[in-house]
Every structure is written in structure tokens, then in C-alpha cells.
Amino acid sequence: MNKPTFNTTRLRAAALALTLSMGLAQTFLAPAAAVAVTEAPVKLQSLRGAEIDASDPEGDGTRYGRDQAPLPRDFVQQPPLIPHTIKGYTVTKNFNKCLDCHAWARAKESGATKISVTHFKTREGEELSSVSPRRYFCNQCHVPQSDAKPLVGNTFKPGTGMR
Ligand code: HEC
Ligand code: HEC
Numbered sequence: 001m002n003k004p005t006f007n008t009t010r011l012r013a014a015a016l017a018l019t020l021s022m023g024l025a026q027t028f029l030a031p032a033a034a035v036a037v038t039e040a041p042v043k044l045q046s047l048r049g050a051e052i053d054a055s056d057p058e059g060d061g062t063r064y065g066r067d068q069a070p071l072p073r074d075f076v077q078q079p080p081l082i083p084h085t086i087k088g089y090t091v092t093k094n095f096n097k098c099l100d101c102h103a104w105a106r107a108k109e110s111g112a113t114k115i116s117v118t119h120f121k122t123r124e125g126e127e128l129s130s131v132s133p134r135r136y137f138c139n140q141c142h143v144p145q146s147d148a149k150p151l152v153g154n155t156f157k158p159g160t161g162m163r
Pocket of ligand 1: 070
């Protein structure tokens with residue numbers, strides 16, 4: 001599976017900064033916070049039904065669907081679903097297996113769809129000559145297929161332009 005390696009020190013620093021700023025905000029917003037306390041506490045429940053602070057039960061591993069042709073899209077801006085297994089396709093800070101096939105330089109020989117032009121644009125709108133950092137971790141948006149039971153019901157219908 002593709003577990004991106006996080007810089008935990010940096011994450012911790014960010015969390016500390018957040019806690020500090022929240023602490024400051026609380027000092028300044030004390031009267032408002034006092035009002036909020038009288039409201040009934042929000043009852044949170046995880047989609048799997050477990051207590052919110054309990055860890056999820058251990059799964060039996062993802063079984064990816066068979067490789068298939070590209071899947072239809074349900075709305076215009078949808079990141080296309082991954083129609084093949086991604087087992088062993090590692091994406092780390094230094095290595096991206098997806099680009100081995102989906103990079104423009106590789107697409108012809110691999111037969112994979114080229115990443116689209118939008119993937120070269122930075123959030124400031126600058127066009128780069130290789131994939132933009134905000135599009136680097138492919139599995140943030142693109143998901144592989146597995147015959148899993150949905151956690152919740154869903155009545156979504158494809159957008160009119162896609163029917
Ligand atoms: C070994 C080569 C290879 C690797 C590695 C690979 N892919 Fe693919 N991918 C393909 C091919 C080939 C297709 C097109 C299948 C077809 O057209 O029948 C495809 C299709 C796709 C599509 C569907 C595109 C569309 O238009 O619907 C997505 C999304 C995708 N891959 C994402 C990924 C991601 C994300 C990774 C990394 C986790 C990855 N792929 C790794 C070969 C690869
Ligand atoms: C932030 C979300 C996001 C990330 C990260 C991302 N994509 Fe996409 N991708 C999209 C969306 C949305 C589309 C469809 C619209 C478009 O083309 O921009 C798309 C389209 C695609 C397509 C289809 C292009 C076409 O011409 O139809 C491929 C292939 C693809 N992405 C591969 C990748 C790969 C490989 C990575 C990692 C290097 C990646 N994407 C990272 C959101 C993302």
C-alpha cells in the first residue's frame with residue numbers, strides 16, 4: 001500500500017502551533033466560549049459504528065478488483081477512478097511509481113493515459129514542466145476499485161452532462 005512518509009517532527013510542530021493559537025483564541029474569546037458550553041454536547045459516531053476514539057477493527061486487507069478498461073466518470077470534475085490494481089505502487093517523497101507509466105514521457109510505451117495538463121499547474125497558477133507538488137500524491141484523489149460494502153447508503157446520480 002502507498003503510505004506516504006510524513007515528517008512527524010514537522011507535523012508535531014504544526015500541531016503545537018495550532019494548539020498555541022487555539023489557546024490564544026480561547027483567551028480572547030472567553031465570553032463567547034462560556035455561552036457555547038450550555039449547548040448539548042454533539043454526539044459523534046464513526047461510520048463503522050465504533051466509538052469515535054476507538055481504533056478501527058483490523059481489516060483483512062484490500063482486495064483490488066481486476067484490471068479493467070477506464071471507468072465512466074460521474075461528474076465533470078471527477079478524478080478518474082483507477083481501473084487497475086495499485087498493489088506495490090509506492091508513492092513517496094522521492095519516488096512515484098504512478099509516474100513510471102502516467103508521465104508524459106512514459107505514456108506512449110506504457111499505454112497509460114497521460115496525466116492531464118491541470119497536473120502541471122501550481123496553486124499560484126504557475127505552469128511547471130513536471131508534475132506540480134499539489135498533484136504529486138496521486139492517491140489523494142484517484143482511488144482504486146475494490147468490491148467493498150458501502151459504509152452508508154447513497155442516492156447520488158451522475159451529473160446531467162455525463163448521462
Ligand atoms: C505499469 C503501468 C502503470 C502504473 C505503474 C500505473 N498505471 Fe494507471 N493506468 C495504466 C494503464 C495502461 C491505464 C489505462 C488502461 C486502459 O486504457 O485500458 C491506466 C489507467 C489509469 C487511470 C484511469 C484514467 C482514465 O482516463 O480513466 C487512472 C486514474 C490511473 N491509471 C491512475 C494511476 C495511479 C494513481 C497510479 C499509481 C498509484 C497508477 N495509475 C499506476 C498503467 C499504469
Ligand atoms: C488534487 C487531486 C489530484 C491529484 C493529487 C492527482 N490528480 Fe489526476 N486528476 C484529478 C482530476 C480532478 C482529474 C480530471 C480533471 C483533470 O483532468 O484535471 C484528473 C485526471 C487524471 C488523469 C486523466 C487525464 C485525462 O486526460 O483524462 C490521469 C491519468 C491522472 N489524473 C493521473 C494522475 C496521477 C498519475 C497522479 C499523481 C502523479 C494524479 N493524477 C494526481 C485530480 C488529481
